[in-house]
Amino acid sequence: MKKITPFMNIVQTLLSEEEVEAVVQAVGYHDKGKKFTVYTLFQFLTHAAAREWESYRAGVDRAILCGLPSVNYSTFSKKAADVPYEVFKRLFEIVAAQCNRSTRRKLRIPSALLLVDSTTITVGQTRLPWAVFHGKRSGVKLHVAYDASANLPAKVVETVATKHDGPMGEKLANPDFIMVENRAYGKIERFDTYATQQQYFVIRIKENMTMTTHRSLQRQVVEHSNVTRDITCRLGTEQCRSEKRHRVVFFQDDHGNEIRVVTNLLHLSAEQIAAIYKARWGIEVFFRWIKQHLNVSRLFGTTENAVYGQLFAALIADVLLQWLYNSTQPFIMKCKSLALVSFVRLFLLGQLSPEWRVAISLLLDRCKLSINPIIG
Known part of the structure; x- marks a missing residue:
C-alpha cells in the first residue's frame, strides 16, 4: 500500500497494526490471513463507511484508489464473516475513549x-x-x-x-x-x-x-x-x-x-x-448523520460477525472524522470555517484549504508524540 490517503493517515495514527493485533489476540481469534489480515479488513470497513461504498464488490473495485490492496470481493466477504465482531467493538471502545477525552x-x-x-x-x-x-x-x-x-x-x-x-x-x-x-x-x-x-x-x-x-x-x-x-x-x-x-x-x-x-x-x-x-x-442528529453519511443502513453481509463488524467499523469512522473536525475547527479563522458535512467531503477528496491541512498536520504530529500505546 504505497498510497497514503488523508483518511488512512488518521486511521493509522490512532490505531496501529500492532494495536489491532493485540485486540485480536485478546479476543482469541487466530488470524490466518497473510495478505488480507484483520487490520486490512479493519481499514476496508472504515473506508467503506467513510466513502459510502455500496457492497463488498463495490469496495474492492475502489480499494486501490484508497491505497488498499487489490483483493477479490469474496475474500472481503469471507473475512468479514469470519472475524469476531467483538474485535471491532473493542476497537470502537478504545477509539471512543481516546477521542472523547481530547474533545x-x-x-x-x-x-x-x-x-x-x-x-x-x-x-x-x-x-x-x-x-x-x-x-x-x-x-x-x-x-x-x-x-x-x-x-x-x-x-x-x-x-x-x-x-x-x-x-x-x-x-x-x-x-x-x-x-x-x-x-x-x-x-x-x-x-x-x-x-x-x-x-x-x-x-x-x-x-x-x-x-x-x-x-x-x-x-x-x-x-x-x-x-x-x-x-x-x-x-x-x-x-x-x-x-x-x-x-x-x-x-x-x-x-x-x-x-x-x-x-x-x-x-x-x-x-x-x-x-x-x-x-x-x-x-x-447523530443517528441521522451515520445513516445518511456512513452507509450504516446498507448492510453488506448476512452473519452476525459481518453485520455488527460493519456497524462498529462505521462508528469508528464516525468517531475519527468527528474528532478530527472538533479538534481542528477551533483553530480555523471564521472566514475559512466549514460545516461538518463540507469538511468531511473535502477531507476525503484531499481538497481542504491550506489552513485546514496545516491544523490537521499539527494535530497528528501532537498525537504521534503524546499518545501512548493504547493497548496494554
Missing part, C-alpha cells in the same frame, strides 16, 4: 449529559434470518450512550431489533453523567432505582402517567420561560406506584406541545431541566 467541551449545563437512545437498521427478512423483526423485515439495533460534551458516542450495545430499549438503557447508565432519555425508558421502578443509586436523570414520561400528592416547587419567574409547572409527586397508580417522590417539570416545545419530564435533579432550575431534555436532540 470534551464545557457546556452551560453544570454536569455532562449522556444522551441515551437506540436506532434500528432493517433489511429484508431473508437477509438476516437470525434477526427477524416484524412483517417481512429483519433488523438489528444499536443502543447508544452519546456524550453531549464531546459530540461523540461513548458506549454502544448491539442487539436484534426486537430488544426493548428500557433494559438496555440501564446497561448504559453512568453515574458520572446526567442521563437524558425519551419515553421508551420511562419506567417507575427505574426512577426509584436511579434515585437510590444517585444516578442523575432527566426522562420524559408518557401523557397518561398518573401523578399523586402534588406539591408545587417555588421558583423564580423567568421572562419568556416555556416552563408551565414544576412539582414533586409520586408516580403511578395504587397497583404500581413509586416508592420515592420525584420532581416533574412541565414545559412546552417550540410547537406549543406539552412535554413532561421526571428527574432527581433538585439543585437546577426548571428552565435548566427543560434545556437538558432539549439537548437530547443531539443523539437524533
Whole structure:
C-alpha cells in the first residue's frame, strides 16, 4: 500500500497494526490471513463507511484508489464473516475513549449529559434470518450512550431489533453523567432505582402517567420561560406506584406541545431541566448523520460477525472524522470555517484549504508524540 490517503493517515495514527493485533489476540481469534489480515479488513470497513461504498464488490473495485490492496470481493466477504465482531467493538471502545477525552467541551449545563437512545437498521427478512423483526423485515439495533460534551458516542450495545430499549438503557447508565432519555425508558421502578443509586436523570414520561400528592416547587419567574409547572409527586397508580417522590417539570416545545419530564435533579432550575431534555436532540442528529453519511443502513453481509463488524467499523469512522473536525475547527479563522458535512467531503477528496491541512498536520504530529500505546 504505497498510497497514503488523508483518511488512512488518521486511521493509522490512532490505531496501529500492532494495536489491532493485540485486540485480536485478546479476543482469541487466530488470524490466518497473510495478505488480507484483520487490520486490512479493519481499514476496508472504515473506508467503506467513510466513502459510502455500496457492497463488498463495490469496495474492492475502489480499494486501490484508497491505497488498499487489490483483493477479490469474496475474500472481503469471507473475512468479514469470519472475524469476531467483538474485535471491532473493542476497537470502537478504545477509539471512543481516546477521542472523547481530547474533545470534551464545557457546556452551560453544570454536569455532562449522556444522551441515551437506540436506532434500528432493517433489511429484508431473508437477509438476516437470525434477526427477524416484524412483517417481512429483519433488523438489528444499536443502543447508544452519546456524550453531549464531546459530540461523540461513548458506549454502544448491539442487539436484534426486537430488544426493548428500557433494559438496555440501564446497561448504559453512568453515574458520572446526567442521563437524558425519551419515553421508551420511562419506567417507575427505574426512577426509584436511579434515585437510590444517585444516578442523575432527566426522562420524559408518557401523557397518561398518573401523578399523586402534588406539591408545587417555588421558583423564580423567568421572562419568556416555556416552563408551565414544576412539582414533586409520586408516580403511578395504587397497583404500581413509586416508592420515592420525584420532581416533574412541565414545559412546552417550540410547537406549543406539552412535554413532561421526571428527574432527581433538585439543585437546577426548571428552565435548566427543560434545556437538558432539549439537548437530547443531539443523539437524533447523530443517528441521522451515520445513516445518511456512513452507509450504516446498507448492510453488506448476512452473519452476525459481518453485520455488527460493519456497524462498529462505521462508528469508528464516525468517531475519527468527528474528532478530527472538533479538534481542528477551533483553530480555523471564521472566514475559512466549514460545516461538518463540507469538511468531511473535502477531507476525503484531499481538497481542504491550506489552513485546514496545516491544523490537521499539527494535530497528528501532537498525537504521534503524546499518545501512548493504547493497548496494554
